[in-house]
Amino acid sequence: MIDLAALRTEPDRFRAAFAARGESVEVAGLLAADEQVRALKHRAETLRAEVNAASKAIGQAARQGGSAVEEAKAKARALGDEAKRVDEERDAAERALHERLLVLPNPCLAEVPVGKDATGNRVVAEWGAKPAFGFAPKAHWDLGPALGIMDFDRAAKVAGSGFVCLRGNGARLSRALISWFLDVHTAEHGYQEWQVPYLVHPQCMVGTGQLPKFHDQFYACKADDLVLIPTAEVPVTNLHTGEILEAETLPLKYTAHTPCFRREAGAAGIGTRGMTRVHQFDKVEVVWFTRPETSAADLLTLRGHAEVLLQRLGLHYRVLELCTGDTGFASAHTYDLEVWSPGTNSWLEVSSCSIFTDFQARRANLRFREKGGKPQFLHTLNGSALALPRCLIALLEQHQQADGSVSVPAPLRPYLGGLERITGNAAVTG
Missing domain, CATH: 3.30.930.10 (Bira Bifunctional Protein; Domain 2)
Structure with a gap:
């Protein structure tokens, strides 16, 4: 499997390597899919932090009494549902990217002669x-x-x-x-x-x-x-x-x-x-x-x-x-x-x-x-x-x-x- 970090920093090298093999690979699409996965990971981490904060807020609201408790619980549930949805979306995006990477060939070393067959x-x-x-x-x-x-x-x-x-x-x-x-x-x-x-x-x-x-x-x-x-x-x-x-x-x-x-x-x-x-x-x-x-x-x-x-x-x-x-x-x-x-x-x-x-x-x-x-x-x-x-x-x-x-x-x-x-x-x- 290719190194995604290297693909991000050297996309042109990979384009040339795939072309030398006679492979048509949409590198821009791979990078976009990778960016989507990373964005979803970041969003998931942010939501987890917000869920933790909302859970702590329930305890604080309980000490205050009144309607604050139910409001805090509702907010925590909503954030939890959103976190679950983003996790599922991230998992699906990761699987799709992984499947695309599995069918990409290994780039040949620079010293390999270029040829069609x-x-x-x-x-x-x-x-x-x-x-x-x-x-x-x-x-x-x-x-x-x-x-x-x-x-x-x-x-x-x-x-x-x-x-x-x-x-x-x-x-x-x-x-x-x-x-x-x-x-x-x-x-x-x-x-x-x-x-x-x-x-x-x-x-x-x-x-x-x-x-x-x-x-x-x-x-x-x-x-x-x-x-x-x-x-x-x-x-x-x-x-x-x-x-x-x-x-x-x-x-x-x-x-x-x-x-x-x-x-x-x-x-x-x-x-x-x-x-x-x-x-x-x-x-x-x-x-x-x-x-x-x-x-x-x-x-x-x-x-x-x-x-x-x-x-x-x-x-x-x-x-x-x-x-x-x-x-x-x-x-x-x-x-x-x-x-x-x-x-x-x-x-x-x-x-x-x-x-x-x-x-x-x-x-x-x-x-x-x-x-x-x-x-x-x-x-x-x-x-x-x-x-x-x-x-x-x-x-x-x-x-x-x-x-x-x-x-x-x-x-x-x-x-x-x-x-x-x-x-x-x-x-x-x-």
Whole structure:
């Protein structure tokens, strides 16, 4: 959520920031609504003081006797009724303003390139080289089933389109990636691992920015008022909702593996074929709670933690800095990591590393306090490190061999009992 105090003092900066995102926001209307709320608050405070004074006047009138008592009581009742009416009007105005603020995006940082859409993104780094094959490389939707490690037909049988079953060495490889990601983050980068609920209160989705704007993109259990998480970002970021963290504990660095559930799997085509875009997938997330003055540098550190995984897996990738028109709703600055898919001759996003400034902190009430100081909103960051479906796709496709097997990257072999090459599973019968 944006800072209303900053909007009052720098309306032109916010107008420019919203316009850079391609958003049409009536800033003057927001300021007018804010002024109305503040005026009603002032009126309510004045009335409360008048009600208190009128109540005291009843006692004084009682000592005088006569009609003064009834007059004092009538005045107190009238003021009380007016105070109640103003309180109700103020509450309604506050709710209306809050609802308007909830759908406003986070202004991008000044260094973010201005652009209309994905065409305005810029490549800021590239690692490795596209693998050279002496044969026509297969796409994962051919390679996986041929090895017996991927089954789309049986997934469709039990859940419909947009799902995949991994079996045998495919399931083992997926589990190995998850375990290795978590081990690197905790042992080398100082993250604390969490296991978190996969179902959350809708308010948690408000806190991280998915709701109310993107309400149609998630699976909801309406009978229990719970939502299936689209990313571990949601439960992990909300772990400290309503708390005031001590400054010396920052940054807090958390990591978690969860399945992720998303209703929108995209239109039919090469971008959704196989397991490129599915309704359920596994992902390891990293989340930071940090100080405002260090958050920009922290974003580069977080990005490096995701990049090192791709490098050790020997996967060719590039880093995109997203432009204003392609930056996510809650983010102020985002880098995407994209791996090369030889089977489709395209780039696949496996990580999105973002800084949210105090946008999520204001929505989720995440604060910290310097010793002897007042509470203030902290900054949050997060990133996928990494998302499994596309990371697995790139691994299979970039490390495929001429005989149809797949070479297992060295870091994963200890998690697979020393397995160096995936050559397939026995076929499922029946």
